Amino acid sequence: MTANNQASHLIECDVCVIGAGSAGLSAASGAAQLGAKVVLIERGAMGGDCLNTGCVPSKSFIAAAHAAHAFKAAMAMGVGEGLAPKVDFQAVHDHVHAVIGAIAPNDSVERFEGMGITVLKESASFVSPTEVVAGNHRITARRFVVATGSRASLPPIPGLAACKPLTNETIFELTTRPDHLLILGGGPIGLEMAQAFRRLGSEVTVVDAGEILGKDEPEAAPLIRKVFADEGIALHENAQFADPKLVDGGVQATVKTASDTRTISASHLLVAAGRTPNLDGLGLDLAGVKTNKKGVEVDARLRSSNHRVYALGDVAGGPQFTHIAGYHAGIFVRNAMFGLPSKVDYAALPWVTYLDPEVAHVGLTEADARKQHGEVTTIIEHFAENDRAQTEKRTEGFIKLVLTPRGKVLGATMVGPHAGEMITLWGLVISGKVKLSAVASMIAPYPTLAEISKRAASAYYKPKLFGKLPKAWVGLVQKLLP
Numbered sequence: 001m002t003a004n005n006q007a008s009h010l011i012e013c014d015v016c017v018i019g020a021g022s023a024g025l026s027a028a029s030g031a032a033q034l035g036a037k038v039v040l041i042e043r044g045a046m047g048g049d050c051l052n053t054g055c056v057p058s059k060s061f062i063a064a065a066h067a068a069h070a071f072k073a074a075m076a077m078g079v080g081e082g083l084a085p086k087v088d089f090q091a092v093h094d095h096v097h098a099v100i101g102a103i104a105p106n107d108s109v110e111r112f113e114g115m116g117i118t119v120l121k122e123s124a125s126f127v128s129p130t131e132v133v134a135g136n137h138r139i140t141a142r143r144f145v146v147a148t149g150s151r152a153s154l155p156p157i158p159g160l161a162a163c164k165p166l167t168n169e170t171i172f173e174l175t176t177r178p179d180h181l182l183i184l185g186g187g188p189i190g191l192e193m194a195q196a197f198r199r200l201g202s203e204v205t206v207v208d209a210g211e212i213l214g215k216d217e218p219e220a221a222p223l224i225r226k227v228f229a230d231e232g233i234a235l236h237e238n239a240q241f242a243d244p245k246l247v248d249g250g251v252q253a254t255v256k257t258a259s260d261t262r263t264i265s266a267s268h269l270l271v272a273a274g275r276t277p278n279l280d281g282l283g284l285d286l287a288g289v290k291t292n293k294k295g296v297e298v299d300a301r302l303r304s305s306n307h308r309v310y311a312l313g314d315v316a317g318g319p320q321f322t323h324i325a326g327y328h329a330g331i332f333v334r335n336a337m338f339g340l341p342s343k344v345d346y347a348a349l350p351w352v353t354y355l356d357p358e359v360a361h362v363g364l365t366e367a368d369a370r371k372q373h374g375e376v377t378t379i380i381e382h383f384a385e386n387d388r389a390q391t392e393k394r395t396e397g398f399i400k401l402v403l404t405p406r407g408k409v410l411g412a413t414m415v416g417p418h419a420g421e422m423i424t425l426w427g428l429v430i431s432g433k434v435k436l437s438a439v440a441s442m443i444a445p446y447p448t449l450a451e452i453s454k455r456a457a458s459a460y461y462k463p464k465l466f467g468k469l470p471k472a473w474v475g476l477v478q479k480l481l482p
């Protein structure tokens with residue numbers, strides 16, 4: 001019997017959302033709060049990747065690693081000499097899962113049913129351009145949302161699958177600390193996990209086919225390489241990972257770079273080498289929805305080739321962040337509920353790689369700005385010149401602004417402690433078209449790390465303020481003043 005024949009319960013609704021991750025939950029609640037009849041279908045855990053296997057567990061794990069590292073930082077200030085953190089890995093695991101548990105009610109079936117949404121815990125599949133089948137339900141809707149997310153890609157390396165490597169879906173289930181974690185992929189997942197596991201006591205090796213932090217400003221990577229080297233993380237870039245195999249309960253692989261070839265043995269292997277969109281079994285061909293290897297093909301309004309069907313979040317083939325999933329949901333609501341032709345605009349897209357120091361970015365990098373705008377101006381200020389950074393002994397890092405020659409902000413990068421918190425100012429400057437002079441003239445509390453933003457903005461005006469003309473003017477005024 002086909003899924004089509006089994007479906008006996010018919011539901012007619014305004015909006016049918018497939019996937020209860022960051023994108024699907026926001027779209028469903030937005031539509032329901034505006035009075036739409038909504039069906040939300042989820043085959044796995046409510047909350048999707050972010051809550052269960054992504055942002056929340058990874059940032060909770062990183063928080064534990066920060067706590068462990070704080071011992072070292074304290075000793076540099078004369079506190080806790082000789083003390084070393086005792087890491088109870090089972091307790092770290094429990095902390096991570098307690099945080100998931102604390103946030104889970106926000107994403108629960110009960111909460112969404114409380115909004116009047118029909119939640120079906122089933123796998124969904126289109127059977128026509130206007131119908132979806134989920135378990136024994138057949139749902140017809142005026143609008144559909146495909147928000148099925150993505151999963152870890154397994155590069156086609158012979159022997160890799162047979163090693164049954166860890167991915168983001170399994171790494172947070174570990175209850176004992178890996179002796180040596182070998183990580184394939186030096187993207188945000190690989191780098192964040194590398195530093196966190198190292199700080200919690202594992203030996204860590206990262207192998208990347210390219211260079212780390214390739215989407216960030218080029219000044220960021222050397223700083224992070226140095227931090228990794230200082231913390232004892234082995235990083236192999238521009239490296240070829242080959243011949244992985246299970247040996248003595250662990251894993252062994254060959255890593256080739258231009259200068260050497262070595263065999264690396266580790267207790268565990270984590271694959272963090274990019275993502276594959278979740279399209280399988282969705283019947284998108286029956287719905288007239290075109291896809292490519294990045295996901296569903298969408299226009300700037302996030303509509304697929306079937307204009308009744310929208311795709312949001314990771315499966316939409318663009319930037320893959322929880323804040324983008326939420327942003328996409330807002331675009332969907334404006335289009336599908338209010339009938340406004342709202343389009344995505346990534347001019348103020350931020351991202352943060354939660355290393356220590358954090359690597360935060362918003363808008364255009366210098367290279368992209370040059371491509372789009374021709375001539376650009378850049379300003380770099382270092383945390384070494386910031387008094388609070390000195391008091392905290394956290395002087396590594398910088399801010400870099402990318403501006404048009406007339407001072408319009410196109411992009412900003414910050415590398416430093418709490419950079420992810422501070423970058424939001426620059427997101428607002430770009431999206432709100434705030435003048436750089438407003439940042440330069442604000443009163444920033446002293447001593448704060450955030451003063452670096454004011455300092456960078458002021459640096460743009462320095463040559464003008466202390467140039468010949470103002471000096472001549474001041475000279476004249478001083479002669480005239482009594």
Ligand SMILES: Cc1cc2nc3c(=O)[nH]c(=O)nc-3n(C[C@H](O)[C@H](O)[C@H](O)COP(=O)(O)OP(=O)(O)OC[C@H]3O[C@@H](n4cnc5c(N)ncnc54)[C@H](O)[C@@H]3O)c2cc1C
Pocket residue numbers: 018019020021022023024041042043044045046047048049050051053054055056058059122123124125147148149150168189278281282312313314315320321322323324325354
């Ligand atoms: C380790 C890790 C750390 C991350 N850290 C960050 C971070 O710090 N900040 C950040 O912004 N982003 C981070 N991300 C990215 C972020 O998690 C994703 O961008 C976000 O979760 C995508 O949300 P989504 O709703 O598109 O997809 P998902 O959260 O994947 O949700 C999709 C849902 O659809 C369901 N589904 C799939 N197919 C079907 C079907 N046929 N029927 C029914 N249900 C289906 C799935 O079960 C899933 O629950 C991280 C990702 C990982 C893996």
Ligand SMILES: NC(=O)c1ccc[n+]([C@@H]2O[C@H](COP(=O)([O-])OP(=O)(O)OC[C@H]3O[C@@H](n4cnc5c(N)ncnc54)[C@H](O)[C@@H]3O)[C@@H](O)[C@H]2O)c1
Pocket residue numbers: 155157184185186187188189190192207208209210211212239240241272273274275319320321351352353354
């Ligand atoms: N802090 C955050 O916001 C955060 C954290 C984690 C993940 N994420 C999101 O999740 C997405 C996925 O993260 P990711 O780190 O898996 O993917 P990624 O695509 O960003 O990085 C994957 C890395 O793996 C490398 N790689 C791919 N194939 C390889 C191979 N065969 N051998 C060696 N290296 C190989 C690539 O060169 C790349 O550097 C990110 O792009 C991001 O959008 C965000």
